[in-house]
Amino acid sequence: MTATAWAWLVLLFPLLGSIVIGLSFKVIPARVAGIVGTASIGLAFACGIAALISLLGESPDARHHASSLWDYASVAGLDIKLGIFVDPLSVFMVLVVTGVSTLIHLYSFGYMQSDEGYHRFFSYLNFFVFSMLLLVLAGNFVLLIVGWAFVGYASYALISFWYRRTTATKAGMKAFVINVVGDIGLVLAAFLIFRELGTFEYGEVFAKAPQVFHSNEWTVTAICLLLLVGAFAKSAQLPFHTWLPDAMEGPTPVSSLIHAATMVTAGVYLIARTHVLFVLAPTAADIAAFVGLATLLVAGTIAIAMTDLKRAIAYSTMSQIGYMIMGVSIGAYAQGLFHLMTHAFFKALLFMAAGSFISAMANRQDIDQMSGFWKAMRFTSVLFLIGGLALAAFPLTSGFFSKDSILAYAEARGGMYYWMAIGGYVGAFLTAIYTFRLVFRVLPGTPCPEAQHLIETGELYHGPAINPATEEAEDAEVGFPGAHHHIAEQSKPMAVAMAVLGFGALFAGLIQVPGVTDVLFGWLDPVFAGSPLSEVHPSVGAEWRGLAIGGLISILGIATAWLLWVARPELPALFRQRLRPVYLLAVNKWYFDEAIEFLIVRPALAIGRFADRSFERVVVDGLVSGTEEIVGGSGRLVRVVQSGFVRSYALLLIVGFAGLALYFLLSSS
Amino acid sequence: MEAVLFFAAALGALGGAVGVVVLRNPFYGVLALIVHLFSLAVLFLLLTAAFVAAAQVVVYAGAVMVLYVFVVAYIGGDTEPLGDSIPGQKFLAPLLGAALFVELSIAVLGSSLLALGTHGPNVNPGFGNPAAIGHLLLERFLLAFEASSILLLLAAVGAVVLAGRQGTPEAGQGAAGGSSKHSSEAPAERFEDPPAAPSPAGGGA
Amino acid sequence: MNIEWYIVLSSLLFALGAMGILVRRSPIVILLCLEIMLNAGNLALVAFSRMVGNQQGQVFAIVVMVVAACEVVVGLGLIVAIFRRKLPLDVDSLRELRG
Numbered sequence: 001m002t003a004t005a006w007a008w009l010v011l012l013f014p015l016l017g018s019i020v021i022g023l024s025f026k027v028i029p030a031r032v033a034g035i036v037g038t039a040s041i042g043l044a045f046a047c048g049i050a051a052l053i054s055l056l057g058e059s060p061d062a063r064h065h066a067s068s069l070w071d072y073a074s075v076a077g078l079d080i081k082l083g084i085f086v087d088p089l090s091v092f093m094v095l096v097v098t099g100v101s102t103l104i105h106l107y108s109f110g111y112m113q114s115d116e117g118y119h120r121f122f123s124y125l126n127f128f129v130f131s132m133l134l135l136v137l138a139g140n141f142v143l144l145i146v147g148w149a150f151v152g153y154a155s156y157a158l159i160s161f162w163y164r165r166t167t168a169t170k171a172g173m174k175a176f177v178i179n180v181v182g183d184i185g186l187v188l189a190a191f192l193i194f195r196e197l198g199t200f201e202y203g204e205v206f207a208k209a210p211q212v213f214h215s216n217e218w219t220v221t222a223i224c225l226l227l228l229v230g231a232f233a234k235s236a237q238l239p240f241h242t243w244l245p246d247a248m249e250g251p252t253p254v255s256s257l258i259h260a261a262t263m264v265t266a267g268v269y270l271i272a273r274t275h276v277l278f279v280l281a282p283t284a285a286d287i288a289a290f291v292g293l294a295t296l297l298v299a300g301t302i303a304i305a306m307t308d309l310k311r312a313i314a315y316s317t318m319s320q321i322g323y324m325i326m327g328v329s330i331g332a333y334a335q336g337l338f339h340l341m342t343h344a345f346f347k348a349l350l351f352m353a354a355g356s357f358i359s360a361m362a363n364r365q366d367i368d369q370m371s372g373f374w375k376a377m378r379f380t381s382v383l384f385l386i387g388g389l390a391l392a393a394f395p396l397t398s399g400f401f402s403k404d405s406i407l408a409y410a411e412a413r414g415g416m417y418y419w420m421a422i423g424g425y426v427g428a429f430l431t432a433i434y435t436f437r438l439v440f441r442v443l444p445g446t447p448c449p450e451a452q453h454l455i456e457t458g459e460l461y462h463g464p465a466i467n468p469a470t471e472e473a474e475d476a477e478v479g480f481p482g483a484h485h486h487i488a489e490q491s492k493p494m495a496v497a498m499a500v501l502g503f504g505a506l507f508a509g510l511i512q513v514p515g516v517t518d519v520l521f522g523w524l525d526p527v528f529a530g531s532p533l534s535e536v537h538p539s540v541g542a543e544w545r546g547l548a549i550g551g552l553i554s555i556l557g558i559a560t561a562w563l564l565w566v567a568r569p570e571l572p573a574l575f576r577q578r579l580r581p582v583y584l585l586a587v588n589k590w591y592f593d594e595a596i597e598f599l600i601v602r603p604a605l606a607i608g609r610f611a612d613r614s615f616e617r618v619v620v621d622g623l624v625s626g627t628e629e630i631v632g633g634s635g636r637l638v639r640v641v642q643s644g645f646v647r648s649y650a651l652l653l654i655v656g657f658a659g660l661a662l663y664f665l666l667s668s669s
Numbered sequence: 670m671e672a673v674l675f676f677a678a679a680l681g682a683l684g685g686a687v688g689v690v691v692l693r694n695p696f697y698g699v700l701a702l703i704v705h706l707f708s709l710a711v712l713f714l715l716l717t718a719a720f721v722a723a724a725q726v727v728v729y730a731g732a733v734m735v736l737y738v739f740v741v742a743y744i745g746g747d748t749e750p751l752g753d754s755i756p757g758q759k760f761l762a763p764l765l766g767a768a769l770f771v772e773l774s775i776a777v778l779g780s781s782l783l784a785l786g787t788h789g790p791n792v793n794p795g796f797g798n799p800a801a802i803g804h805l806l807l808e809r810f811l812l813a814f815e816a817s818s819i820l821l822l823l824a825a826v827g828a829v830v831l832a833g834r835q836g837t838p839e840a841g842q843g844a845a846g847g848s849s850k851h852s853s854e855a856p857a858e859r860f861e862d863p864p865a866a867p868s869p870a871g872g873g874a
Numbered sequence: 875m876n877i878e879w880y881i882v883l884s885s886l887l888f889a890l891g892a893m894g895i896l897v898r899r900s901p902i903v904i905l906l907c908l909e910i911m912l913n914a915g916n917l918a919l920v921a922f923s924r925m926v927g928n929q930q931g932q933v934f935a936i937v938v939m940v941v942a943a944c945e946v947v948v949g950l951g952l953i954v955a956i957f958r959r960k961l962p963l964d965v966d967s968l969r970e971l972r973g
Contacts (some may be wrong), residue, residue, distance in 0.1 A: 034780070191904065483787050547788060642971070642972060643755075643972050644970065644972030645754070645755050645965070645966055646756060646965045646968075646969075647896055648758065649895055651758060651765070654765050654769065654896065656764060657763060657769075658768050658769055658772060661772045661773070661776065662768075664770060665775060665776060665779075672889045675942060679883050682883065682887060683886065683887070686890045686891065686910050689894060689903065689962070690891075690893065690894035690898070690907065695900055695902045695906075698904075701950065702910070706913065707915055709917060712880065712917060713917075713920055713945075715875075716880065716920050716924045717924060718920045719934060720936075721916075721920055724939060732943070733909075735906075736946060737902070737946070740953060743957070744902070744963065746935065746951065748953060753965040754899075760899070762893050762894055765892070765893065765896065765936070766890065767889070767890055769885075769888070769892055770885055770888075770889035771926040773888065774882055775905045777878060777881045777885065778878060778882070781916060784877070785878040785881065785925065786877075786959060787876060787925075788963060789925045789926075790927040792927060797929060797932060802929060802932060802933060803930055805929055809930075810887035810930075810933050810937075817937055819939070820941065821940065823953035824943075824944035824945075824947045824948055827947070827948050827951065828947045828948055830928065832955050833950060862928065
C-alpha cells in the first residue's frame with residue numbers, strides 16, 4: 001500500500017474508536033472501552049510505522065505525497081480538497097503523537113479505572129488523537145484549521161471532564177476562548193494566503209510564495225504574524241499562555257497527553273510546516289524567536305515559585321516549548337522537532353509520575369504536603385527522577401542532546417542569536433533548579449502522613465471528597481473524580497506505560513549524537529532542504545562544546561537545588577524575604593491573569609453592559625414590543641366590530657350586499 | 670281576471686309581510702305569516718305551479734306554521750322591548766330595505782332578459798302537475814331528492830338533541846312557566862356536545 | 875301578468891323581510907322574517923320557471939321548502955333551549971360572542 005493509504009488509515013482508526021466507544025458506552029463494559037480506545041491508537045501507530053517504511057523505500061527527494069479523498073468545495077475560485085500531505089515531517093509527527101498517545105491510553109486504562117465517566121474519557125481521548133493527526137496530516141490550510149479547531153474542542157472537553165467542578169469548567173472555557181483567539185489569527189492568515197497566492201494546498205503555496213513575495217513585504221509579514229498568533233495561543237506562549245496552568249484541572253492523563261506532548265506542540269509544527277513563509281519574513285521569525293525566549297525565561301521563574309505539582313510541570317512545559325519555538329523560528333527546524341520528540345517522552349513521563357503521587361495524596365497536588373515518597377513508592381519515584389533528569393538535560397539523557405542542539409545552532413548562527421543562546425543556557429539553569437526542586441521536595445525526607453499510610457497498610461490514603469482548590473464538597477457520582485485512585489505500583493498498565501516512556505526519556509537522545517548518529521536530522525532533511533537557514537551547520541566540535549556547557553549547567557543547577565532544598569532548607573525562606581518583590585512577581589505568575597482581566601475582560605463586560613442598556617433595551621426590545629403594540633392595537637380597533645349583536649352583523653351583511661349590487665349595477669350600465 | 674287575482678294575492682302577501690314586521694305580539698306575527706303564505710300559494714297557482722302551491726299550503730302553511738304556533742304557545746307571547754340597543758339600527762334598516770328593493774328592481778327591469786316582459790311560453794296542460802314534478806324529482810334530480818331527505822333526518826336529530834333531555838321523558842312537566850332544575854340541567858349538558866349541525870366556521874377549503 | 879310583476883313583488887318581499895330582521899329583537903319574529911325572505915326567493919324561482927318554460931325551477935323551489943323546514947326546526951329548537959335555560963329571548967341580550 002502506498003504511504004498515503006497508510007496515512008488515511010492512521011486517521012481512520014482513532015475516529016472509529018471514538019465513534020464506537022461513544023455510541024456503545026451504555027452497552028460495553030469499561031474494560032472493553034479502554035481496550036478499544038488503546039487498540040485504535042495502537043493500530044494508528046502501526047499504520048504510521050507502515051507509512052514510514054513505505055517512505056523509506058523511496059528516494060529522499062520523492063518523499064512527499066498529497067492525496068485527497070474528495071473535493072470539499074470547488075466554487076468561485078476556491079478549490080478546497082479533503083486532502084492529506086505525507087512527507088517526513090508529517091510522518092514524524094504522526095509517530096510521535098500516536099506513540100505517546102498509545103502509552104497514555106494504556107496509562108489511563110489503569111488510572112481512570114474507577115471514574116464514572118470512563119467511556120466518555122476514552123471517546124474524547126480518541127477524538128483528540130484523531131484531531132491532532134488531522135492537524136499534522138492536513139494537506140491544505142483549510143483542513144489544518146479544521147484539525148486545529150477540533151483539537152481546541154477536544155482540549156475543552158477533556159479539561160472540563162469532571163464537569164461538576166466549577167474550577168474545571170471555568171478552566172475549560174478559558175482554554176477554549178484563548179484557543180479561539182488563536183484560531184482567528186490562523187483563519188485570517190489563511191484568508192491572506194488565499195488572497196495573495198490563490199490556493200490553500202501546501203505544495204502550491206510553498207512553491208508560489210518565494211515567487212510572489214519579496215523578502216519582508218508587509219503581506220507575508222502579516223501572514224506570518226497571524227500564524228504566530230495561532231501558534232502562540234495553541235502552544236501557550238506569552239501572552240496567550242494563561243490557559244495552560246488552569247488546564248491542569250483536567251485528569252492527569254489529559255495533562256500528559258494534551259498539555260505536554262501533543263496539542264501544545266501544534267504551534268511548533270505549524271511554524272516548521274510554514275517555514276518557507278517565515279524565511280520570507282525574517283522580522284516575524286525574529287519576533288517569534290523573542291517570544292519563545294521570553295516565555296522560556298518567564299515560565300522558568302514562575303515554575304520555581306509554584307507549589308502545585310502539576311502547575312509547576314505545566315510551566316516547565318511552557319518553558320520547553322519556548323525552546324522549541326525559538327528553535328524553529330531561527331532555523332533550527334530539525335533540532336526543534338528533535339526536542340519536541342524527547343520532550344514528549346520525558347514530559348509525559350513526568351505527568352504520569354505526578355499523577356501517581358497525586359493519587360497517593362488522595363487527589364491533592366500541593367508539594368508542601370508531600371515528602372518522603374522515595375520510601376513509599378519506589379517505582380514512581382525512580383521514574384519521576386528519570387523524567388526530571390531528562391528535563392534538566394543531565395548529561396547523556398535525551399533532553400541533554402535535544403535542548404543543547406538547539407542552543408548550538410543558535411550560537412552557530414551568530415549575531416543576535418548568540419545572545420539568544422546565552423538566554424537559553426540561563427533558562428536551562430533555571431530548568432534544572434525548578435525540576436530538582438520538585439524532585440527534592442517530593443522524594444526524600446520523612447514520609448508525609450499519606451506516604452506513611454501507604455507504607456504501613458499498603459493501601460492508599462482516603463481523604464475527604466473535596467475540591468482541593470476551593471474546598472467545595474464533592475460526591476462520587478459522574479462529573480467528579482470520585483473516591484478511588486490508582487498508583488503505578490498497584491496498576492500494571494500504568495507501570496508498563498511509564499516504563500516505556502522512561503526508556504525513551506533516557507535513551508531517545510542517542511539517535512542524534514553529534515558526529516556519531518544522524519537518524520532524525522537526515523530523515524527530516526528533505527522537508528527543510530529548500531530553506532537557506534538549513535545551510536547553517538554547527539561544526540561537530542562546536543556541538544560538543546555546547547553539549548559540555550549544557551551538561552555543566554545542568555549539574556550546577558541540580559547542585560543548587562540540592563543546596564537549597566536538601567542541605568540548607570532554610571535558604572529558600574530567606575530568599576523569599578530578601579527578594580520579596582521578585583518572589584511576588586513569580587508566585588503571581590507575573591500578573592498576566594490580572595492584566596488580561598483588566599485590559600480585556602473588564603472592557604468587554606463593560607461594552608456588553610452598555611450594549612445591553614442602549615441597543616438591546618431600546619432598539620431590539622423596542623422593535624419587538626413595538627410590533628406587539630401594533631398588533632395588539634390593531635386588534636383592539638378591529639374588535640369593535642365584534643359587538644355580539646346579531647342584528648348589527650345582519651346590518652353589515654346587508655350593507656355589504658347592497659354595496660356589491662350597486663357596484664355591479666353601475667359597472668354594467 | 671288574472672290581474673285581479675294577482676293584485677289581491679299580492680296585497681295579501683305584502684300585508685302579511687308587513688304584519689310580521691310590524692306586529693309586536695309574535696302570535697299575531699305568526700298569523701300574519703300564514704296569510705302571507707296562503708297568498709303566495711295563490712300566486713303559485715297563477716304561475717301554473719300547481720304542485721308547488723299545494724306543497725306550500727300543506728307543508729309550509731300546514732306543518733311549519735303549526736310548529737311555530739306550538740313554540741309560540743310554549744314560550745308565550747311576551748312583547749319585546751321597544752328601545753333601540755344598537756344606535757342607528759332603527760334608522761338605517763328601512764333605508765337599507767328600500768335601497769335593496771330599488772337595486773333589485775333596477776336589476777330586473779333594466780336587464781336585457783326580454784322574456785321578462787312576456788307571459789311566458791305556452792305550456793302544455795301538464796305543466797306543474799304532481800306527475801311532472803314527480804318525474805323530475807325521481808329521474809333527473811334524484812340526488813337532490815335523496816340529499817334533502819338526509820337533511821331532514823339531520824334536522825330532526827338536531828332538534829331532538831338541542832331541545833330534548835336525557836333520561837325519563839318528562840317533557841310534559843317542564844311546560845311553560847317553571848321548568849324544574851332537571852330540565853335546565855340536561856340541555857346544559859347537551860350543550861357540551863353540539864349536534865352535527867353545519868358549523869358556521871367552515872369557510873374556505 | 876308579465877313575469878316582471880312577479881319578480882318585482884318578490885324583490886319587495888325580500889327587502890321587507892331583510893328590514894324585518896334588522897328591526898326586530900325577538901328571535902321568533904326574526905325567524906318569521908327569514909321565512910318571508912325564503913318565500914320571496916321561492917316566488918322568484920317559480921316565476922322564472924314559468925318564464926323559461928320548464929319545471930326545474932319548481933323542483934328547486936320544493937327543495938328550498940325542505941331546507942326552510944329544516945332550518946325552522948333547528949332554529950325553533952334553539953329558541954326552546956334558550957327559553958328552557960331562562961335566558962331572555964332577546965337577540966340583543968344574547969351577545970356572549972362579543973370579541
